[in-house]
Amino acid sequence: MPIFEPRLDEVVAESKKRGRLSFGSTEQAIARGRAIFICVGTPPLGNGDADLSALEGAARTIAKRATGYRLIVEKSTVPVQTGAQLRKHLCVHSTGRLDYDVASNPEFLREGSSVEDFLHPDRIVIGVETQRAADFLREIYQPIIDQKFPCPLHAECPNRNPPRFLVTDTNSAELIKHASNSFLAMKISYINMVADLCEAAGADINQVAQGIGLDPRIGSSFLRPGIGFGGFCFPKDVQAFVRIADKFGCNFSLLREVERINQARIDRFVEKIRAELWVLRGKRICVWGLAFKPNTDDVRFAPALAIIRTLLAEGAVVQAYDPQAMEKAKAEIPEVNYCQDLYQAAAEAEAVLVLTEWEEFRHVDWSRLATLVERPLIVDGRNALSPETVANHGFQYLGIGGVSATAKVSSTPGAVALESATEPN
């Protein structure tokens, strides 16, 4: 697997075994498939635009090789009007023996749970220009629309509403993708600003987020504050959406601010550490979590890596552990001391930073950890841990947005000193 996701390897292996999935050349795929989903990468160019060269290459090969009818579906995240360009391109390059429709079918899968999201989606959006394309896509998705298929994930699938099958024009489907991701990113930057305000005004962001999210018009998801959004989707999609809007004469300054707030999370978090440790040079700092989110080994645009780079630049010694992402992080930042487990990473550390909310970090043997660290301080960049549990084991806990707890039990001499130093908070 080029990317880790729990059980993805099993699903792929099983599908291959049953002859339902095979890998081959582009030409072989074109020869066999009546429907061709183009899923190539559209990475950001230096100016924030999406690089569509892989998409163009795939379309050219289809135009030259395919004969008869083909439904060509753009799955990759692309700017609005790409479908129209594709149609033009296919028309110019095809030999005349190809009859085709072009459709947009944006994906809303999250890394780490993409199989689950694919099989049990909230919505399936297709952008089409012909009834033939709409009918074909409905036929393809019918088992998922009806939720009737042998599910590789669950013995009994969760009881959910069946997905909505939304048919739009191609331009609208393309816009839905960028607008969805940008809206979710906006929600995260919004809650992060509220978190800063909570911190300054003496409120608790966890309580505030709960209170906001109970309004069904707002919803409780994507209101988790922290060190900001990362990964290969939100940062690049927000940027690309701003560029797309610019090209059409719309100034999407709102999203520029979303991006700026997100970038500022890194410095703000490092400032929190600096405020505690005073001088960072020569200090041993433990990092738990490198991936941009749990259940993946993806470190692209991971906030954890940006924080580590800042700490290293200030002369700190970083010892890190992640259940899945260490190989990929090592390729990016070899200077870090990568450790076998979360305890080894914490050895003689002056602070333990939680930068990805892996489940494993919620089941720590805190008493054991207390004997290993130089100073019992947890700085939780994801508000992932229970402040009470951590404090009950003699650790000072600093979360995001006014969530903190003072060490309750003096498990180490350091903890005693700390307790009195931080009273009466």
Ligand code: UGA
């Ligand atoms: C995102 C979207 O959620 C998917 O719907 C979309 O299909 C995908 O991008 C894509 O365009 O391919 P993904 O990047 O896998 O999925 O991850 P998310 O779960 O959305 O998280 C993105 C980032 O936001 C992570 O760094 C996560 O830690 C952060 N986040 C998320 C928060 O900081 N707070 C939250 O409340 C939620």
